[in-house]
Amino acid sequence: MSEPLVFHYEVDGSDFTSAGTASVTVKKELRQLGLPAEVIKKLSIAMYEGEINMVIHANGGTADVIVTEEYIDIILKDQGPGIEDVDLAMQEGYSTATAEIHSLGFGAGMGLPNMKRYSDEIAIETELNVGTTIRMRIYIR
Numbered sequence: 001m002s003e004p005l006v007f008h009y010e011v012d013g014s015d016f017t018s019a020g021t022a023s024v025t026v027k028k029e030l031r032q033l034g035l036p037a038e039v040i041k042k043l044s045i046a047m048y049e050g051e052i053n054m055v056i057h058a059n060g061g062t063a064d065v066i067v068t069e070e071y072i073d074i075i076l077k078d079q080g081p082g083i084e085d086v087d088l089a090m091q092e093g094y095s096t097a098t099a100e101i102h103s104l105g106f107g108a109g110m111g112l113p114n115m116k117r118y119s120d121e122i123a124i125e126t127e128l129n130v131g132t133t134i135r136m137r138i139y140i141r
Helices: 021-033 037-058 099-103 111-117
Strands: 005-012 060-067 071-078 121-127 131-139
Touching: 005 021, 005 037, 021 037, 021 060, 037 060, 037 071, 037 111, 037 131, 111 121
Parallel strands: none
Antiparallel strands: 005 060, 060 071, 071 131, 121 131
């Protein structure tokens, strides 16, 4: 693979049942490329958590995945409310999800911690009332 492979997905913020579609699609593509199972697992979990967060908190967004020979970049962008306190949001169990979201089985406060846990690098850019961009990198070893 001399040129990076680029995948782009729109994440529908109005439908929980479609959340995870992008991560499942990328997972299939990476399997076909023969990437290591551990790399695919990390990407699937990190990306799924990001998709769910975009549905819960931001009414959707976009997910871009760039695959090179050395790493995979995941770029998640939304135009949601932004993250008021990133350090607090990174703590396991912290959640701003509504009671309705909790009743659906989501909002356990593991999204950002799992994105950090399953990526090798993570950067979060957020601005209140503008949106959030999360960049994750997973190295292919």
